[in-house]
Amino acid sequence: QKEVEQDPGPLSVPEGAIVSLNCTYSNSAFQYFMWYRQYSRKGPELLMYTYSSGNKEDGRFTAQVDKSSKYISLFIRDSQPSDSATYLCAMSANAGGTSYGKLTFGQGTILTVHP
Amino acid sequence: NAGVMQNPRHLVRRRGQEARLRCSPMKGHSHVYWYRQLPEEGLKFMVYLQKENIIDESGMPKERFSAEFPKEGPSILRIQQVVRGDSAAYFCASSPRQSGGRTEAFFGQGTRLTVV
Numbered sequence: 138q139k140e141v142e143q144d145p146g147p148l149s150v151p152e153g154a155i156v157s158l159n160c161t162y163s164n165s166a167f168q169y170f171m172w173y174r175q176y177s178r179k180g181p182e183l184l185m186y187t188y189s190s191g192n193k194e195d196g197r198f199t200a201q202v203d204k205s206s207k208y209i210s211l212f213i214r215d216s217q218p219s220d221s222a223t224y225l226c227a228m229s230a231n232a233g234g235t236s237y238g239k240l241t242f243g244q245g246t247i248l249t250v251h252p
Numbered sequence: 253n254a255g256v257m258q259n260p261r262h263l264v265r266r267r268g269q270e271a272r273l274r275c276s277p278m279k280g281h282s283h284v285y286w287y288r289q290l291p292e293e294g295l296k297f298m299v300y301l302q303k304e305n306i307i308d309e310s311g312m313p314k315e316r317f318s319a320e321f322p323k324e325g326p327s328i329l330r331i332q333q334v335v336r337g338d339s340a341a342y343f344c345a346s347s348p349r350q351s352g353g354r355t356e357a358f359f360g361q362g363t364r365l366t367v368v
Binding site for chain 1: 254285287292293294295296297300308343356357358359360361362364
């Protein structure tokens, strides 16, 4: 079983739709949760960063973490064609010691928003 | 403020040759991480380095792969005697000295290695 599972999609939605992206994980030590966006043939770009359980909102993006269920989500409101990309969830166990910055990624979900 | 710089962007090597990938972290960042992305897969952690030290190399293949981050100059990921299975995108990320518990890694544009 992979430590982080993410539905690879692809996911295709019309412009203006609400998009829901999800990851599940098995490692209880994960405390830091991130979402990255990766355009084709580019490097991942950090979108959202969340520590432990709860919600975090930034513009059209909302990240949710439910540690009891080992489940994280990213919601995109009013989706735009420019949101078309691969979305990667990532997690780390702690931000100190030898695990600092070592991220475990999901497989990535390919999202297409069509006009 | 330049981001994480990786070069070359594309690298073609014949089987058995050596590949050297370079990464210059963002200004002020002292932590460097290397990841590999195989086709249709997510990024896999390879190694975490600080200046002149390898902190965590648990994701590095046991043979042919090595990494360094010298006191001066970029971090280097070196792959000896490349094989077709090494073809992938290699990404470098950097982060500042950690304080307050926040981890934030910034990625470069990657080096796409093709072994022919």
